Amino acid sequence: MKTLSKAKLVLFASAIVLLLLTSCAVEGGGNNPNSMPTAAEVEQYNASVAPSERIACRNERPVGSYIPVRVCFRVSDMRRVSDLQRDELRRVLR
């Protein structure tokens, strides 16, 4: 009885670990409307909109983790944030 419960525990723990690992490895795109777009989908979208409306995606490792996540931004937003941070840095260094 004791052995059985131990085996169950190991099985349960393995299932949890597997679940966590697969959740890290999920690729974008597919049929799920909430998933991140694939690189090809991003490129097709970018070909049909104005340069400032384009989106750029890349894999980034968030602080405190080694597991990269795919993040997408609008180019105009990135430019605005980039300009803002540069101005702030200049203001602080002045």
Next chain:
Amino acid sequence: MRQPCSSSLKSVFTLGLCLSFGMSFGQSLEDSSESTWPNNFQHAQSERLVEAGKLALFENELFTAERRFSEAMQIAKVNEGLFTETQIPTLELMIETQIAQGNWEAVDTQLEYYAWLNNKRSPNSLSSYLSGIAGMSRLLLAASANVENPSSIRYLIASKNLNWQAISAIESTQGKNSLQLAPWLYNIVLAHYYQSSTTKRRGMTSYEYRSEDEKIVSGWSLRKNESMRISYSIGKDLLERIQALYLNNPQQSPETAGLILVYKGDWEMLFGNKTRALSLYNEANLAFTNNGVEQSSINQFYAATTVLPATKFQSAFEFNELDDSPIEFLAWSPNYIATSSPESQRLNQILPEPEYNALVRFSLDSLTSSLRATESAARMVVALSDLQVLSTTPDNTFVKDLARNEINLLQFRPKFENGIPVGKENIEMQYRFSPGINSFAVSQNENSQ
């Protein structure tokens, strides 16, 4: 009473005289316009100007040629309307002339005009819209290949974007499973290979060369590896999409499934994934035989020496007549090392003749090698050996060395016979160097010193 009468007679007489003078003057004016004043807007005049422009091109008078083409377009617009499609062939010639002159500002302006004109076409006419996209894409690739172009990648990406626009247009009118999508998807696969091949060039690591954006956005520029990974993954996705399009399609030939697997194997070879490549080529050979393709046809398909990437997408075998003449290879551009000129570029009307040619002979050994004992780790290797430069034009050591360097960079599709990789000996190739290689090689030498 008499006076008014005589005055009215006088006036009638004067009026008659004036009228007769006027009529005779009008008649003489009409005569003179027919004989001495030519109609500058006759349709035939437009054709004459196009011919004069082509003649100027032949004599390498590019500025004169551009003016003639521009005048011909104006006449076409006057005669047939502002949006007339008849001006498009002349517009393409004019843009080709501007590319040859390196007048990038004018090229951009005229390409914008071309795009505007193409969007004015009837929305119901998908085929004419797509032919316009193909025309613009061809010109953008030509601009990208020009060795003097300081931002060649910008034009390559613009050409790729046009192919995406064509795909969006087909998807919205014909549906997402239309077989019409396949060649456009393959064009994008090729564009990604060209984009990734720029990493082989010296000094091509900066952001400006890898993007079409004018301004650097911090945190956005991609590293070389990341850029390569994205190109590889998009190419792989698109080849899988082509495979899905043909799957369960009654129009496919027995060879289609195998051929698409061969293209997928080629893609893996190009990116150095040799284990995956071997497995895909094996799958392709299995698909050919399972679909009832005769073994002799499969062997004949592999017997042709193919430099990767194949420039044309084909869904069925197309065999050329066998002869003993050397295979022809036209290198595209020093901007895209070790790549064959795309199919569309062979339509360019003012493509300069290559300055250098070399006749070479070599052998290819298609073999599987394994670093470990397991079969799953086997890799596909195509090794070039016994390279001999038989003759060159001009005949000098510089061109011979150049030929050796460039041919060693080429990647070939492996040859299979009855499903087993085999070698091929004494392949003769007429290697036509890309136009502009002379000036490019000299500048590279100067930079390295």
